[in-house]
Amino acid sequence: xxxxxxxxxxxxxxxxxxxxxxxxxxxxxxxVVKVGVLTDLSGVYSELSGPGSVKAAxxxxxxxxxxxxxxxxxxxxxxxxxxxxxxxxSNKAAEMIDRQNVDVLMDLPTSSAALSASEVAKGxxxxxxxxxxxxxxxxxxxxxxxxxxxAYDNYMLANGTGTAVTKRGGNSWYIIxxxxxFGQDLDRQMTAAIKxxxxxxxTASDATPFPNTxxxxxxxxxxxxxxxxxxxxxxxxxxxxxxxxxxxxxxxxQGIGLGIGLLFETDVxxxxxxxxxxxxxxxxxxxxxxxxxxxxxxxxxxxFGKKPTWAQAGVYSATMTYLQAVARAKxxxxxxxxxxxxxxRFSDFFARSAYIxxxxxxxxxxxxxxxxxxxxxxKEAGDIFTKVATIPSAKAFTPLAxxxxxx
Amino acid sequence: xxxxxxxxxxxxxxxxxxxxxxxxxxxxxIFGMLRIVNFMHGALYMxxxxxxxxxxxxxxxxxxxxxxxxxxxxxxxxxxxxRTLLSRLYGLEPSYNLLLTFGLTLLTQDLVKQVMLxxxxxxxxxxxxxxxxxxxxxxxxxxxxxYRLFVIALTLVICAVVWFVIEKTRVGAIIRASTENPGxxxxxxxxxxxxxxxxxGVGVGLAGLAGVLAAPxxxxxxxxxxxxxxxxxxxxxxxxxxxxxxxxxTGFAVGVLAAVGAAVYPPIANTLxxxxxxxxxxxxxxxxxxxxEGAR
Numbered sequence: 001x002x003x004x005x006x007x008x009x010x011x012x013x014x015x016x017x018x019x020x021x022x023x024x025x026x027x028x029x030x031x032v033v034k035v036g037v038l039t040d041l042s043g044v045y046s047e048l049s050g051p052g053s054v055k056a057a058x059x060x061x062x063x064x065x066x067x068x069x070x071x072x073x074x075x076x077x078x079x080x081x082x083x084x085x086x087x088x089x090s091n092k093a094a095e096m097i098d099r100q101n102v103d104v105l106m107d108l109p110t111s112s113a114a115l116s117a118s119e120v121a122k123g124x125x126x127x128x129x130x131x132x133x134x135x136x137x138x139x140x141x142x143x144x145x146x147x148x149x150x151a152y153d154n155y156m157l158a159n160g161t162g163t164a165v166t167k168r169g170g171n172s173w174y175i176i177x178x179x180x181x182f183g184q185d186l187d188r189q190m191t192a193a194i195k196x197x198x199x200x201x202x203t204a205s206d207a208t209p210f211p212n213t214x215x216x217x218x219x220x221x222x223x224x225x226x227x228x229x230x231x232x233x234x235x236x237x238x239x240x241x242x243x244x245x246x247x248x249x250x251x252x253x254q255g256i257g258l259g260i261g262l263l264f265e266t267d268v269x270x271x272x273x274x275x276x277x278x279x280x281x282x283x284x285x286x287x288x289x290x291x292x293x294x295x296x297x298x299x300x301x302x303x304f305g306k307k308p309t310w311a312q313a314g315v316y317s318a319t320m321t322y323l324q325a326v327a328r329a330k331x332x333x334x335x336x337x338x339x340x341x342x343x344x345r346f347s348d349f350f351a352r353s354a355y356i357x358x359x360x361x362x363x364x365x366x367x368x369x370x371x372x373x374x375x376x377x378x379k380e381a382g383d384i385f386t387k388v389a390t391i392p393s394a395k396a397f398t399p400l401a402x403x404x405x406x407x
Numbered sequence: 408x409x410x411x412x413x414x415x416x417x418x419x420x421x422x423x424x425x426x427x428x429x430x431x432x433x434x435x436x437i438f439g440m441l442r443i444v445n446f447m448h449g450a451l452y453m454x455x456x457x458x459x460x461x462x463x464x465x466x467x468x469x470x471x472x473x474x475x476x477x478x479x480x481x482x483x484x485x486x487x488x489x490r491t492l493l494s495r496l497y498g499l500e501p502s503y504n505l506l507l508t509f510g511l512t513l514l515t516q517d518l519v520k521q522v523m524l525x526x527x528x529x530x531x532x533x534x535x536x537x538x539x540x541x542x543x544x545x546x547x548x549x550x551x552x553x554y555r556l557f558v559i560a561l562t563l564v565i566c567a568v569v570w571f572v573i574e575k576t577r578v579g580a581i582i583r584a585s586t587e588n589p590g591x592x593x594x595x596x597x598x599x600x601x602x603x604x605x606x607x608g609v610g611v612g613l614a615g616l617a618g619v620l621a622a623p624x625x626x627x628x629x630x631x632x633x634x635x636x637x638x639x640x641x642x643x644x645x646x647x648x649x650x651x652x653x654x655x656x657t658g659f660a661v662g663v664l665a666a667v668g669a670a671v672y673p674p675i676a677n678t679l680x681x682x683x684x685x686x687x688x689x690x691x692x693x694x695x696x697x698x699x700e701g702a703r
Contacts (some may be wrong), residue, residue: 213635
């Protein structure tokens with residue numbers, strides 16, 4: 001009996017000392033910070049985010065552990081496929097949080113998937129860093145205390161590209177958009193930006209099925225309507241098909257320019273940059289923006305075999321930002337990390353003059369309006385963008401006065 | 408709705424219709440002769456496009472050689488599949504070959520994806536239109552890509568040839584006899600199983616051809632056949648299972664209908680074909696050109 005009591009006493013003491021030791025360092029659930037990259041590992045967006053995003057998150061984890069001895073061996077990264085489906089995304093999010101104990105969800109291409117995963121994570125008080133999903137609902141009517149929106153959003157795309165194109169004389173538009181959360185939202189934002197700058201739509205925008213391969217009906221419609229700009233809000237493979245057919249129908253020669261809502265480096269690579277030459281788009285970053293970006297990209301290329309897209313670079317930056325917040329909070333508890341993230345100002349190779357707005361969790365940063373170079377002007381492989389304008393962090397995103405977020 | 412736009416859409420619909428017609432023609436030949444529901448047809452269409460792309464990358468072959476070679480390669484692959492796998496399922500329930508071909512579809516898509524990513528470092532590839540067919544023609548009411556006109560013309564020729572061979576020649580007579588009554592045909596000294604393999608190869612080759620034709624229009628990617636095959640099956644059902652004339656006419660008709668639908672009310676474009684299918688099945692269960700069950 002005495003022996004048993006003694007054992008219990010020693011065990012309790014041991015337990016206390018462990019807890020005390022942890023409290024001095026950091027309070028980590030199951031002693032690990034687990035980053036869950038919830039992304040498209042097999043579908044239309046797998047090339048622009050997917051496995052490259054998982055690799056980027058892993059690089060951030062490795063760099064973070066190397067710089068913070070206290071966290072050595074304590075950061076893990078897992079990648080899970082959500083197939084761009086909202087229902088799969090919410091199931092996987094729940095499973096990752098409940099069974100695999102992830103402490104943060106990362107990436108989330110496809111707006112509908114991002115929205116549903118964000119809803120699940122809110123219920124379980126787990127932070128979400130949306131990098132590749134675009135809908136502005138994430139920081140407006142569907143915002144919540146645990147969701148942060150990194151890298152870009154539809155307002156920033158529309159505001160950047162719509163303004164730049166309209167001001168350069170492209171003041172009459174015909175727009176098509178894929179018929180799901182992202183496309184509907186981007187069409188609304190783009191239309192607003194065009195009208196604000198004195199442009200007009202020649203006819204109401206058309207919704208196209210998603211995914212879709214044949215866009216000839218809309219291109220023929222554009223031919224007969226003769227707008228100055230044919231605006232496409234499609235992304236990924238759908239965008240590649242639109243642009244391929246835009247060239248096939250010879251719209252450029254007929255004086256109809258191309259306005260692209262969302263452009264990734266991989267889209268340009270898939271079709272050759274000449275097909276896109278002259279088109280304007282807005283991006284949060286590109287690999288040869290400056291020396292700092294080139295250095296990081298060289299590291300990524302060495303590890304992954306390909307140059308990073310801005311989505312993948314964004315995942316690295318978001319993962320690092322999250323981990324640094326964990327270090328500041330000395331805990332991976334959701335509420336504690338959220339508090340450490342809110343109001344944080346920082347600058348890294350990806351996010352310049354970045355600020356995490358406490359009011360709606362929009363992460364603002366400098367973004368760039370770029371024009372696709374013709375192949376003849378490219379200095380090296382992957383040299384595709386010419387910077388047209390830098391939109392400063394404070395001006396690139398929805399003004400706080402207009403946000404509908406309440407939490 | 409202005410009439411010019413409508414006219415344009417009718418014309419444009421013929422292009423998509425050409426792809427539906429080519430694909431459903433292959434399906435109809437295979438089903439009509441062999442009673443195989445070939446769910447793999449979409450994947451073989453994709454293989455046609457991919458082979459054209461790969462031939463260009465590996466041997467620098469352009470569009471014209473690919474137009475001949477890719478269907479032959481895909482057709483040959485089809486014959487191997489028929490001999491090694493499908494032939495073992497004859498006499499069993501149709502659901503077996505449906506499952507087999509569906510499984511093969513998934514396998515093919517993922518294999519192509521792996522090859523593309525590992526060999527070419529892209530998951531969707533560009534394919535350029537041959538020089539002579541690049542550019543547009545002003546048809547008066549519309550400016551239309553030359554290449555698309557070529558697709559319509561070539562498809563019409565191919566459909567006519569297939570119909571002629573099957574309905575009017577001795578080869579066609581043997582094929583029809585082999586499927587109508589294999590026992591008696593064998594008794595005439597004809598090797599029925601060889602003919603069956605040949606017909607399957609031709610049907611699959613047509614899918615490969617459609618794929619090569621599609622490569623300059625759509626991006627070449629592993630899942631390009633997945634969506635198309637659903638519509639194609641609807642076309643086959645509307646036209647009447649196994650009817651050659653039915654699949655060609657319905658293919659073009661559905662293409663036009665979807666294009667006009669897209670102009671009038673875009674969200675309905677992709678649903679229209681299924682509404683039509685439901686309607687036709689209610690009124691004529693054997694399809695527009697199909698013979699009622701008892702008449703076969």
